[in-house]
Amino acid sequence: MPPHPETWMKVTPLGLYCEPGGFHVDPTRAVDRAVISHGHADHARPGHAAVLATPETLAIMRARFGEDRAGDTQQPLRYGESVTINGVRLTLHPAGHVLGSAQVALEWQGSRIVVSGDYKRRRDPTCAGFVPVECDVFVTEATFALPVFRHPPDSHEIRRLLDSVALFPERAHVVGAYALGKTQRIIALLREAGWDRPIHLHGAVEKLCTLYESLGVPLGALLPVPKGLKRGHPPILAGEIVIAPPSAEATPWARRLADPVTCAASGWMTVRQRAKLRAVELPLIISDHADWDELLQTIDDVRAPEVWVTHGRDDALVHALSLKGIRGRALHLVGREDEEDEGAPEALGEETTP
Amino acid sequence: MSVQAFADLLERLVFTPGRNAKIALIRRWFADQPDPDRGVGLAALTGELAFTAAKPSIIRDLVASRVDPTLLALSHDYVGDLAETVALIWPECHGVNTPPPSLSEVVEGLELASRAEVPALMEGWLDTLDAGGRLALIKLVTGGLRVGASARLAKTALAEWSRQEIGEIEEVWHAVVPPYLPLFRWLEGKGPRPDAAGAPVFRPLMLAHPLEAEADIVAIEHAPAEWRAEWKWDGIRVQLTGAPGGRRLWSRTGEDISGAFPEIADAMDFHGVLDGELLVIRDGAVAPFSDLQQRLNRKVIGPKLMRDYPVAVRLYDLLLDGEEDLRSLPFTTRRARLEAWFARHAPARMDVSELIPFEKLEHLSALRDSAREASIEGLMIKRADSAYVPGRVKGLWWKWKRAPLSVDAVLMYAQRGHGKRSSYYSDYTFGLWRTNEDGTRELVPVGKAYSGFTDQELIFLDRWVRNHTTARFGPVREVEKSFVLEVIFDAAQLSSRHRSGVAMRFPRIARLRQDKPAEEADRLETLMAMVENRPG
Numbered sequence: 001m002p003p004h005p006e007t008w009m010k011v012t013p014l015g016l017y018c019e020p021g022g023f024h025v026d027p028t029r030a031v032d033r034a035v036i037s038h039g040h041a042d043h044a045r046p047g048h049a050a051v052l053a054t055p056e057t058l059a060i061m062r063a064r065f066g067e068d069r070a071g072d073t074q075q076p077l078r079y080g081e082s083v084t085i086n087g088v089r090l091t092l093h094p095a096g097h098v099l100g101s102a103q104v105a106l107e108w109q110g111s112r113i114v115v116s117g118d119y120k121r122r123r124d125p126t127c128a129g130f131v132p133v134e135c136d137v138f139v140t141e142a143t144f145a146l147p148v149f150r151h152p153p154d155s156h157e158i159r160r161l162l163d164s165v166a167l168f169p170e171r172a173h174v175v176g177a178y179a180l181g182k183t184q185r186i187i188a189l190l191r192e193a194g195w196d197r198p199i200h201l202h203g204a205v206e207k208l209c210t211l212y213e214s215l216g217v218p219l220g221a222l223l224p225v226p227k228g229l230k231r232g233h234p235p236i237l238a239g240e241i242v243i244a245p246p247s248a249e250a251t252p253w254a255r256r257l258a259d260p261v262t263c264a265a266s267g268w269m270t271v272r273q274r275a276k277l278r279a280v281e282l283p284l285i286i287s288d289h290a291d292w293d294e295l296l297q298t299i300d301d302v303r304a305p306e307v308w309v310t311h312g313r314d315d316a317l318v319h320a321l322s323l324k325g326i327r328g329r330a331l332h333l334v335g336r337e338d339e340e341d342e343g344a345p346e347a348l349g350e351e352t353t354p
Numbered sequence: 355m356s357v358q359a360f361a362d363l364l365e366r367l368v369f370t371p372g373r374n375a376k377i378a379l380i381r382r383w384f385a386d387q388p389d390p391d392r393g394v395g396l397a398a399l400t401g402e403l404a405f406t407a408a409k410p411s412i413i414r415d416l417v418a419s420r421v422d423p424t425l426l427a428l429s430h431d432y433v434g435d436l437a438e439t440v441a442l443i444w445p446e447c448h449g450v451n452t453p454p455p456s457l458s459e460v461v462e463g464l465e466l467a468s469r470a471e472v473p474a475l476m477e478g479w480l481d482t483l484d485a486g487g488r489l490a491l492i493k494l495v496t497g498g499l500r501v502g503a504s505a506r507l508a509k510t511a512l513a514e515w516s517r518q519e520i521g522e523i524e525e526v527w528h529a530v531v532p533p534y535l536p537l538f539r540w541l542e543g544k545g546p547r548p549d550a551a552g553a554p555v556f557r558p559l560m561l562a563h564p565l566e567a568e569a570d571i572v573a574i575e576h577a578p579a580e581w582r583a584e585w586k587w588d589g590i591r592v593q594l595t596g597a598p599g600g601r602r603l604w605s606r607t608g609e610d611i612s613g614a615f616p617e618i619a620d621a622m623d624f625h626g627v628l629d630g631e632l633l634v635i636r637d638g639a640v641a642p643f644s645d646l647q648q649r650l651n652r653k654v655i656g657p658k659l660m661r662d663y664p665v666a667v668r669l670y671d672l673l674l675d676g677e678e679d680l681r682s683l684p685f686t687t688r689r690a691r692l693e694a695w696f697a698r699h700a701p702a703r704m705d706v707s708e709l710i711p712f713e714k715l716e717h718l719s720a721l722r723d724s725a726r727e728a729s730i731e732g733l734m735i736k737r738a739d740s741a742y743v744p745g746r747v748k749g750l751w752w753k754w755k756r757a758p759l760s761v762d763a764v765l766m767y768a769q770r771g772h773g774k775r776s777s778y779y780s781d782y783t784f785g786l787w788r789t790n791e792d793g794t795r796e797l798v799p800v801g802k803a804y805s806g807f808t809d810q811e812l813i814f815l816d817r818w819v820r821n822h823t824t825a826r827f828g829p830v831r832e833v834e835k836s837f838v839l840e841v842i843f844d845a846a847q848l849s850s851r852h853r854s855g856v857a858m859r860f861p862r863i864a865r866l867r868q869d870k871p872a873e874e875a876d877r878l879e880t881l882m883a884m885v886e887n888r889p890g
């Protein structure tokens with residue numbers, strides 16, 4: 001009888017810890033050995049001694065933290081390849097969340113747990129698609145785990161953006177999006193929809209676009225939003241699309257733009273009050289997280305008899321699991337902000353200053 | 355075109371703050387949509403569509419039959435608004451291949467359906483729409499369509515789209531009904547101008563700006579003779595229209611409220627248009643606004659209500675005398691005409707707002723601050739030569755409100771708000787300390803505020819409430835008694851309907867006082883000392 005994963009995968013104040021392997025997954029503070037699912041700030045932290053992740057995630061960590069703080073030793077592991085650490089076999093599988101994002105599959109003495117990190121199921125031209133892996137325990141996020149969250153097709157939202165650009169040619173459209181993942185996905189979706197004009201970038205989202213391109217994700221013509229305009233300079237970028245971090249529209253930076261239409265791309269835009277309070281004029285429901293149907297589909301696909309919920313709306317998800325006869329366990333991991341929320345570190349962190 | 359197209363319009367209107375952008379969106383609706391849907395959409399925007407068959411309870415029952423109750427409750431708690439929750443949570447029925455209904459199909463369908471048929475009709479439509487379309491449908495049929503686009507704005511868009519004068523459209527408006535086919539024919543040059551001769555027509559009101567900026571105050575100080583002052587009464591601003599084709603009492607936004615105040619309509623035995631304030635007046639004294647509130651939103655106006663809450667109109671201005679339009683004349687001329695008109699007609703249930711003589715602005719400010727009657731909000735200061743200009747034109751009319759009163763109170767309960775705040779705990783009940791006979795202290799709730807804070811403060815308070823909840827009663831949460839709010843309000847009155855014995859007028863939150871311990875919040879006596887209708 002293989003040991004139940006709860007006997008060897010522990011919930012600690014730093015997050016999930018694999019006891020026989022001697023490593024943490026996505027720890028909230030610097031540790032000796034860390035396995036990192038993806039490059040978002042609530043999963044990847046600076047200063048670990050040893051880091052194992054996909055080559056893309058390692059590149060993202062170096063770009064964000066600098067060579068010296070992205071892990072003293074860095075061990076790249078490609079999707080589908082395995083390593084064994086102290087008898088624990090570790091394999092990374094695509095999570096479909098952002099470039100390089102991985103699910104961490106761990107096997108020990110015949111029992112298997114999959115820590116999925118953040119994930120989504122729909123197609124994303126900027127990263128590899130999610131691969132379901134059957135397991136004994138599936139560890140899932142629950143950011144959008146309420147049945148009111150059903151993200152519409154991306155193409156529908158991109159169409160709304162382009163319609164608005166056509167209706168208001170005298171205004172600039174500023175799309176608020178996270179620097180890592182969302183920005184590049186929106187650019188790629190715009191390209192697929194036939195928008196071939198240059199797309200203008202706020203300084204805070206430039207670096208990761210360059211990195212994506214160097215990792216083989218083509219984004220087309222990108223231009224920085226001009227800086228250092230003289231006082232009284234006429235407003236710029238009417239009829240153009242600008243991508244900026246989510247809070248930039250409220251800063252003096254936005255004043256140079258022609259009567260900007262504030263667009264925000266996030267799963268939270270589903271709920272009107274959220275969009276209203278952020279003074280968003282064109283809410284776009286584009287999320288890098290699984291919606292309710294995707295969460296339930298995934299849980300069916302991995303056929304796990306038990307599911308652990310890291311963060312988000314665990315109450316609704318655990319209830320829905322019970323209706324399916326699956327044992328649900330809320331881990332209440334701390335330090336996992338509601339990504340895509342207005343208070344998330346990446347919304348207000350170091351990358352928002354122009 | 356389908357409900358879906360209307361949903362897209364609503365969605366944009368709800369989030370678009372700019373007036374010109376809203377107009378552009380509505381113009382496109384007129385240009386793109388076929389008849390009769392564009393007219394039905396216009397009626398929906400201007401609030402002229404009213405359904406009675408589809409009650410919110412139908413929607414509630416429909417969703418309950420399809421969704422797990424726990425998940426529904428958690429979702430409703432998160433989203434706040436029921437219509438929005440249902441629109442989002444509605445399980446899509448795969449294999450539905452009926453096209454979504456057009457707006458006019460919805461209107462006709464509901465008109466023809468018997469009460470028993472409405473649920474199945476709604477269910478069928480909901481299955482053909484996406485989340486945005488479902489929300490538009492539910493809001494449309496249950497009457498909750500608030501899109502931040504007034505009737506006036508829709509008519510402005512109509513004027514811009516057709517290059518017709520807005521005044522012309524207002525005149526014609528009263529001769530047409532949804533879906534306005536003759537109106538559109540006329541505007542597109544394909545038909546004659548609909549004739550509204552003699553119909554009572556609403557004329558947009560002239561509004562005042564708050565007098566706050568030092569420069570504006572100084573300007574009045576320097577030339578007091580060029581200004582006139584009146585009390586600003588705390589009632590409902592109305593327009594009275596008497597015409598050969600009928601009588602109307604209009605609200606500030608042009609809503610017909612004649613039905614709620616039949617005694618005023620009875621007294622309107624004249625042809626002309628007047629501007630005034632609707633008040634409850636007993637024996638010549640203006641009653642607090644809460645008395646007037648007893649007359650609002652009533653289905654039936656019985657004799658007892660009319661006797662207990664007698665309403666009257668205090669007249670401010672005369673816009674039309676018979677057919678003669680006085681709006682371009684100076685205020686002083688119109689005022690003289692108003693007084694002469696009043697002497698001639700002597701209508702029941704009306705009087706003329708008194709002019710307050712003054713030589714210096716400081717006299718006025720002293721008067722304003724000493725007038726603590728709850729029914730006086732402050733003063734109106736009008737330029738003697740001002741024409742009657744619709745809208746809020748700066749520099750002609752000022753409202754000069756008196757400084758508010760304030761107390762430091764402790765947050766006790768929070769409730770989810772309405773409209774754009776329904777997913778946030780935004781209605782706050784606060785209390786003050788009372789010392790009981792045995793020497794113990796307790797907090798007594800004294801009022802409820804749901805405004806005054808910034809959006810950031812709201813997000814903060816919402817989180818604080820969620821993290822400090824001690825008990826839940828339906829939508830209300832009781833919280834730890836540790837958060838002090840500085841509450842400002844216009845007046846305090848004795849009230850037997852409140853447990854504290856006192857009621858506050860327009861309480862709103864001025865500041866969050868995290869620096870202040872709850873024990874140091876104000877006592878009930880402090881508020882009592884501010885009461886103005888204290889007997890004897």
Ligand SMILES: [Zn+2]
Pocket residue numbers: 038040043097118339
């Ligand atoms: Zn993430």
Ligand SMILES: [Zn+2]
Pocket residue numbers: 040042043118336339
């Ligand atoms: Zn995350």
